[in-house]
Amino acid sequence: MKQLTLAVRTIAEEKNLPEETVLSVIEQAIAAAWRRDNGTREQLVRANLNINSGAAVVSVVKTVVEDVENDINQISLEDAKKLDAAAEIDGEVTVETHNVTTFGRVAAQTAKQVILQRLREAEREVVLAEFEDKIGTVVIGTVQRVEPRVVRIELGKAVGIMPQSEQIPGEYYGVGRRIKVYIKDIEREGRGPQLILSRGNEEFVRFLFNQEVPEMETGAVEIKAIAREAGRRTKLAVASALPGVDPVGTFVGGHGARVQAVMNEIGEQEKIDIIPFEEDVAGFIANAMSPAEVISVTVNEEEKRATVYVSEDQQSIAIGRAGQNVRLASRLTGYELDIEAKTAVKSEPKPRKNIEDSLMSVVEEVAE
Numbered sequence: 001m002k003q004l005t006l007a008v009r010t011i012a013e014e015k016n017l018p019e020e021t022v023l024s025v026i027e028q029a030i031a032a033a034w035r036r037d038n039g040t041r042e043q044l045v046r047a048n049l050n051i052n053s054g055a056a057v058v059s060v061v062k063t064v065v066e067d068v069e070n071d072i073n074q075i076s077l078e079d080a081k082k083l084d085a086a087a088e089i090d091g092e093v094t095v096e097t098h099n100v101t102t103f104g105r106v107a108a109q110t111a112k113q114v115i116l117q118r119l120r121e122a123e124r125e126v127v128l129a130e131f132e133d134k135i136g137t138v139v140i141g142t143v144q145r146v147e148p149r150v151v152r153i154e155l156g157k158a159v160g161i162m163p164q165s166e167q168i169p170g171e172y173y174g175v176g177r178r179i180k181v182y183i184k185d186i187e188r189e190g191r192g193p194q195l196i197l198s199r200g201n202e203e204f205v206r207f208l209f210n211q212e213v214p215e216m217e218t219g220a221v222e223i224k225a226i227a228r229e230a231g232r233r234t235k236l237a238v239a240s241a242l243p244g245v246d247p248v249g250t251f252v253g254g255h256g257a258r259v260q261a262v263m264n265e266i267g268e269q270e271k272i273d274i275i276p277f278e279e280d281v282a283g284f285i286a287n288a289m290s291p292a293e294v295i296s297v298t299v300n301e302e303e304k305r306a307t308v309y310v311s312e313d314q315q316s317i318a319i320g321r322a323g324q325n326v327r328l329a330s331r332l333t334g335y336e337l338d339i340e341a342k343t344a345v346k347s348e349p350k351p352r353k354n355i356e357d358s359l360m361s362v363v364e365e366v367a368e
Contacts, residue, residue, distance in 0.1 A: 008051055017122055023049060025118040033111035034058045034100055042072045044092075047100070056100040064091045121193070128158060128193045134183050138207045141197070143177045153181055153197055160195030168199050169231040171267060180265060182207060199266070200230035208265055209236070212258040213251055221247045224277040227331035231270055235288065235328045239277040248274050281306070285337065288329035292318035295342050299335070306335045309342040 008026060012019045030047035039045060044061045062075040064087050080087035087093050141153040151162040151173050162181065181197040182204040198204055206223055215221045225237040240247040251274050252259050259272055278284040282297040285306050295309045310318045318339050319326050330337045
């Protein structure tokens with residue numbers, strides 16, 4: 001116990017962790033070790049280590065319940081009142097305490113494993129705390145390791161993971177390659193905190209355009225909506241806040257330089273459709289169906305559904321390969337879209353007059 005007490009400050013300095021965090025980790029280890037030597041795995045055990053005296057006290061705790069189903073970690077209110085007059089349902093009471101001075105060999109090994117694991121988690125938590133304010137931004141990282149369902153990317157002190165669902169299908173991730181990644185979230189469930197990275201979500205494309213289109217910073221133009229199937233196609237609805245400014249041309253850039261810069265990052269195989277946003281739902285849906293030419297659109301506002309009418313030769317373009325075009329247009333606009341082919345109404349040809357009738361009409365006009 002005295003060795004553990006002395007180790008608190010040393011570990012805190014070496015790992016750059018608060019003493020309170022290290023003390024908590026060691027107390028968890030003491031509780032786990034005592035439970036290994038003296039208790040059962042289901043017991044709720046808490047330890048308290050006095051860093052001044054080096055004394056450690058272990059408490060076995062039970063939850064107060066109305067009906068006891070498991071007497072290892074539950075206690076009835078009646079029995080709990082005998083131990084603590086202030087006990088209440090769903091509260092906790094200490095049923096026994098033990099002074100700890102030493103451990104057996106196996107228990108000591110258990111304590112060591114717990115300390116190492118908890119310290120790693122605490123270190124990772126401190127490092128990831130630095131990225132809290134970077135969520136929603138794009139940073140440059142180095143591919144550290146490629147696994148079957150995840151790519152590990154080093155970002156300075158931290159290592160983030162890019163799950164398969166956040167990758168661009170078909171993209172090659174070579175170890176040592178430097179790539180841009182979008183910091184999506186910090187996940188704190190499971191085996192400790194994890195930095196979740198992405199290259200396949202819509203916000204990655206939004207951020208790339210934000211870097212290429214300075215007019216977005218000034219508010220002259222904006223992206224109203226994005227729908228993306230990474231590695232295949234992206235649709236952007238863009239609008240201008242200033243009269244006379246062409247939002248589509250602004251995002252495309254001179255000779256297509258701006259959109260090409262984004263495509264260079266996400267891969268040439270992914271096509272980008274930039275369409276003008278309209279407040280009129282029917283007009284917006286018609287634009288979203290690009291590159292298909294739309295005859296008309298009928299909208300059902302209540303059901304959030306619309307029927308798009310196209311000519312027969314445009315139907316396959318409107319639907320797209322495996323339904324991709326209509327699927328992305330639906331996500332972009334927020335409406336369920338039905339595509340229907342509409343046969344163009346042909347005007348009746350005027351009957352041709354024969355030559356004799358024509359000549360006679362001319363002669364009659366001259367005579368008059």
